[in-house]
Amino acid sequence: MEIRHFRYFLCVAQHGHFTRAAEHLGIAPPTLSRQIQDMERELGVRLFERNQREVNLTAAGQALMLEAEQAVRQFEAAQVGAQRAGRGESGLIEFGYVASAAYSGVLQDHVSRFTEAHPDVRLNIREAPMADLPAQVRDGLLDLAYVRSPMALPSELEAIALHQEGFVLALPSRSRINELKSIPASRLANETFILPEQVSGTLEVAKLGGFEPRLGPQPGSLVAVITLISLGQGVAIVPESVVSRIRLPQVSYQPVADSQASSWLSLVYRRFEKSPAVLRYLETVRQAL
Template identity: 65%
Template sequence: MDIRHFRYFLAVARLRNFTRAAEQLGIAPPTLSRQIQDMEQELGTRLFLRQQREVSLTEAGAALVIEAEATVRQFEFAQRNAQRAGRGDIGHIELGYVASAVYSGLLQKQVRAFSGECPDVSLNVRESPMAALPGMVLEGRFDIGYVRSPMTLPEGLEAIRLDAEGFVLAVSAESWLCRLPAIAPEHLQHETFILPEQISGTLQVAAQGGFAPTLGAQPGGLVAVIALVSLGQGVAVVPESVIGHIGLPGVLYRPIAGFEVTSWLSLIHRRFEKSPVVARYIERVRKQ
């Protein structure tokens, strides 16, 4: 027996008539009758008492109705879920991000929009060191990741370029630099640079100022970077989005005069993504 037999059986049980049940099912009455006989033969018991104009359930038939209805419901539920999973309507996504994706508000905006469109998709969202994120996506520990570009990606990953923003200088409020009306790249040649995870801003400030930078610690996340600045360990070239989000005592954020270099957030993903739900998230971001 297969699910078709249960559906045939339930149609006859509901309508109590082979002809009407066959019409509803879209098959010929002799075919329906033969399918029910096959069921009875396989079960070794009669399911219906056949009368001239209608049929009635035997005790065995009445017992089978309950189980047949549950079986058909479960089968249809599994069928619908498989179809929804194939469309990316349900599933699970592991998402990694760097802190500046949160400070910019982009991560919140895109996750909320996707969750509104696909409420039955669960997302596990975790911050991760940027240097480790591409490898974790490639290995499958994350499905997608928000990083700050430019950065070199391993073979097998692609990036979707998202919002760009400029850089500012995080500097101790006691630094001589704060007494200048404007801080230009050349003013920073004798400073020690605390390095965020994305160091392109630091390197390009030094290049524009015409000096080789003195590199200090690279403590990890932006909060740790700003903390070292507050302790007087150096200055840091950081994304503009930290303003208003990381405020530590003794730290000021100043523009860098004439420095218009930007960095941008990127969504990184596996080049040949097989999961429908992950592919749906990627495509939604790509269209935006």
């Protein structure tokens, strides 16, 4: 038996009449009658009691009706589910992100836009060390990743450039540098630099100041970086968005005079991505730009 046999059977049961059921199905009554007879022959039971005016379900027909209704519902649900997944309207997207994607509001904006348009796509979103994110996307452990550029990417990946911002100096509040009205890069030559995951700002400021930076620890998250600064362990060059998002005791933020160093968030994805849901998300991001 095929799913059409169940549909024919249910239609006859609902109408209680072969001719009316055949009209509803758009087939000839003899064709419908043969399909039901084929079912009865294969099952080895009678499904309907027939007379000239109507047909009624037998006990076997009543038992089959419950299962047939469920089978047809499941089949139709499977069809709809496959079609929606193929259109990118359902499924799962695995995300990784660096903290500054959240501090800047870019992550929230993209996710809210996407979930409003595609509420049935599940998003699994987690913060991860930036150095690990590109390889995880390349290897299929993640579908997408928000990173802070510039950074080298594997050849299998591409990136959409997003929010760009400058850097600021984070330093202990009790540091004498805070007394300066303007902090030149050269004034930082003797400082220990706590390194965030994106080190380009540190290197650019050191280049501007004409010195080799004294490198301290690279503790991971921006919160960990700012915590070390609050403990007097050094200074750090961090994205501007940190100023309004991470406020810890004993920490000040100051611009570096004449520094044009900047970085930008990027959304990293596989070059030959096939997932309809992921492609829908990328489309949402491009529209947001």
